[in-house]
Amino acid sequence: MTATLVNLNTKPTCRVRALNPFSKEVIFRQNTLVGKAEDVENIVAIVAEAESEKVERVSIRRVNVSAEAAVSEAYEEADAKEVPDHLLDMRKRSTEGKDIKQKRIVAGLLKKYSDTFSKAEWDIGLTNVDEHSIDMGYAAPIKQRPRRVPMAYADEERKAIE
Known part of the structure; x- marks a missing residue:
């Protein structure tokens, strides 16, 4: 469903466009x-397009919006002390210039989704x-010899391989 902007004070109902990307019919x-x-x-800007006449018009008399969907999602808050150690730097960088409530919300999100982030380089x-493929257009694949690692990085490479 597309995002739709409605002034509930003047027009409590509106048309929305819905797209069904699946082959199964939805009613x-x-x-x-x-x-x-x-x-x-x-509101930063509003872009309005004229509705296409090709779109099939469907009339629905009433659509309920549940109380849960009518309010914006409530975020859990947390203290900076509750943020896992591997995410402290991210918390610090992402909360610069934010007020205390916003910082607590970011801390809550980082705490809640801490297992999503890598804890170490190799975990x-x-x-x-x-699988993926790289589209090279009409160019033929090439083969080159591997390049030598600079001596300054040789120890780091050896440690990573070990």
């Missing part, structure tokens, strides 16, 4: 929850779940 029934409403504090691991 919106009355009282179906289709979106999340959030308060907008600052990420490998995966064979997905």
